[in-house]
Amino acid sequence: MIVVHHLENSRSQRVIWLLEELGLLYEVKRYERDRKTMLAPPELKAVHPLGKSPVITDGEVVVAESGNIIEYLVETHGGGKLIPPADTADRLRYRYWLHYAEGSVMPLMVMTLIFSRLAPMSPALLRPLMRAIEGKVKTAFLGPQIKLHLDYLESELGRSEWFAGPEFSAADVQMSFPLEAAASRGGLDASRPRLATFLQKIHARPAYQRALAKGGPYQLLR
Incomplete structure (x- = not known):
């Protein structure tokens, strides 16, 4: 079992x-x-x-x-x-998204979470400094990187309905968590309609429920 x-x-x-x-x-x-x-x-x-x-x-x-x-x-x-079937372009895309989800985009979501907690978890005297550090990191690195990846993902869903092709696959399951994290704390909203629609569709699936x-x-x- x-x-x-x-x-x-x-x-x-x-x-x-x-x-x-x-x-x-x-x-x-x-x-x-x-x-x-x-x-x-x-x-x-x-x-x-x-x-x-x-x-x-x-x-x-x-x-x-x-x-x-x-x-x-x-x-x-x-x-x-x-x-997707073996030895196809869709299988290659499938394998890519399985690794991309945790290897490329999810670290940015984790860093966003960590830096957002620096000030609240710090002694009161250090909180202004921690907020300043958080702001600098978000402005100089996290914000631009998250935008780059969300723009990339939005464009990729313009190629096909699902991440690995025309059919729903386990790659979409893998991609769900970083995109839910992006919607929670990474700035993903209705300004990227393909990604917003992706989340709506997976949340409506009976198996997801x-x-x-x-x-x-x-x-x-x-």
């Missing part, structure tokens, strides 16, 4: 969604974040040494990292679903 070790408000939500899209049987084991640090609880280290989510177990097999989990589930249990019901409340950290 596949078990999703599901940390609240995390990347593991899209693993549950993928399992629903594939129609596979699975169990969800829930973990709550530490209310002070918002980090994963130490119990997750019993599953994987890094103690992070997402991670799944499939019998004796332990699989971590979002892209790796998605590839494992699709290739091992997918029966050809949610993946079932995943929300099974995974519990889902709200990205700000």
Whole structure:
């Protein structure tokens, strides 16, 4: 039996969604974040040494990292679903988006979150300095980089309805989290209509709704 070790408000939500899209049987084991640090609880280290989510177990097999989990589930249990045909341009695009999501755009979302917390978590006397540092980083680096990537993604969805071609695939599942993060804290709004429509379409999918019901409340950290 596949078990999703599901940390609240995390990347593991899209693993549950993928399992629903594939129609596979699975169990969800829930973990709550530490209310002070918002980090994963130490119990997750019993599953994987890094103690992070997402991670799944499939019998004796332990699989971590979002892209790796998605590839494992699709290739091992997918029966050809949610993946473009081999040796096609769409398969190459599919593989690209699986890696791009966490390798290129998600680090910018994480940095945005970290810098937004510098001032609130600092001693009162240091908060003006921390706000100044945050502002400089956002103006000089994060803002321009996020704009560059969102413009790129908007243009890519002009090539086809979904990221890897005309058909919905697991690449769209992988891309969901960074785009939801961008909508939450990265400036993604209706000014980029293709990306806004993408989010609307995935949120309306029955499997996405079932995943929300099974995974519990889902709200990205700000």
